[in-house]
Amino acid sequence: MKKFLLYIVKIFIVVALIAVFLDGLYTYIFMHSKNRGKIESVVNSDAQNYDLVILGSSRANNHFVPQMFQDKGIKTFNYGISGGHLFEASLMLKLMIERKYEIKNVILEADLNLSNDKQSEGVSAKFLPFIHNSEVVKKHFKEEKDFNELYYIPFYRYIKYDSKIGFREMFKIVKNEETNAMDNLGFYPLKKHKNGNMKNNIVNLNPLPHNKYYEEIKAICQKNKINFIAIMTPMCENVVGMNYFDKVKKAYPEIHNYENAVIENKYFSSCGHMTDDGARKFSAIILKDFFKK
Template sequence: MQKFILFSAKILLVLLVLMIVLDWSYTTVYLHSSNRGKVENVYNSKAKNYDVVILGSSRSNNHFVPELFEKKGLKTFNYGMSGAHLFEASLMLKLMVERQYSIKNLIIDADLGLSNDKESEAIAAKFLPYIHHSQIIKDHFSGQKDFNALYYIPFYRYVDFDALIGFREMYNTLTNKPTNILDQQGYHPLGHKTGNMKNDIRNLKPIRNKYYEEIKETCRKNNINLIAIMTPMCTNVKGLNYFEKANKIYPEIHNLENAVEGDQYFSSCGHMNDTGARMFTKIVIERFFETK
């Protein structure tokens, strides 16, 4: 029995050492990459200067065209990420501030994301390689139910989120396999082939959102002009009074939900195609950046 216990202890020790080595190896790869995704691009960057930074979900990523801002002399990058919640947007902003980004204006889609203050696992996982190297990331995740396992068990996060930051992504990062995520200053245009043009958001309820409050406070402390916008949806949506309810909680959010109308300008009910996005961006520029 004593031999069995000793043998088992040795096996466990070997596994622990292996997990530590693998954790260090994967993390080292991510710490030396900045060209595959927006999270690593910000994390592994130094001070940058922007007139306009765009954060949020796909309703930012697909709706704001940096090229049109730049034509007006406004240095711009779209850091919106499809699938992201305000949880990730707030964390991205805090990392930018830590890296001494100079940001004059921050545009964020603050509409459907107000309905929850949860993380988006698919996007939040992109921050996890850096959790032992960043107090900001550690603190941001500290309230999540699986924080202890993610933080204290070596290599656990890479196994738990294997499809997102596991071997395949680590290998692609190591070999500098290119992506188009950072192309067009982060803007991702959608095609003109229409998808589902029906949507029902009656079950969504806007709340006083913890992470939107964080974004507002970060902007206030760092003298960043926050422009929170509700972006368009197609006309065939049930529950459009959601946007009015959101405005009752946050009157400062600019409701531009109906700024672009017509299904020909949408790729799906919640996302405009490139033509619609360019129309919408011009409206935003005229409203918030044109000199009167």
């Protein structure tokens, strides 16, 4: 029995050592990744200077054309992330401040995601390789229910989120395989598709009266003297429940409502996402309203 227990202990020690080694190896590789996505490009960057940073979900990623701002002499990058929530947008801004970015203006796409203050696991997982190397990342996840497992168990986060930060992603980093996330200054243009979903029902959607991560972003901007511009972006003319945007305006009167700035279906790839033409039409409006000289 004693030999059996000793054998089990040895196996446990070997497994633990392997987990520690793999954790260190994966983390080292992620800490040297800069061309796979927006998150690691910020984490592994030096201090940057921007006149304008754009944050939000796909409705930021697909709706603001940074080159149009650049053409007006406004140094811009679109850090909107498809599938992201305000949880991730707040963390992105915190990381920029941690890395000493100088930012004059932040545009935050703040509309549908005001209805929740949860993380988007598919996106938030991409921050986890850096949880031991960034105090900001550690603190941001500290209130999440699985924080202890993610932080203290070696290699656990890479196993749990294997599809996002597992072997395949690590291998692509080693191969220096790029994605299109950083193309077009972060903007992802969409095309018109005949099978695009041009119907949407948001009747049951309600903004939280106090969205923690929206308030965090606003407070960070105030503390760092960044001009904060919160914007509700357009949806197509077929949406049911458009009074959601009135609810947002009532709860957050400082948010600028542009949900009907572009409404014709020809400018939309799907009901919640504009085509490249729609994005350019919308970006021209934002330029005129907030950045005219």
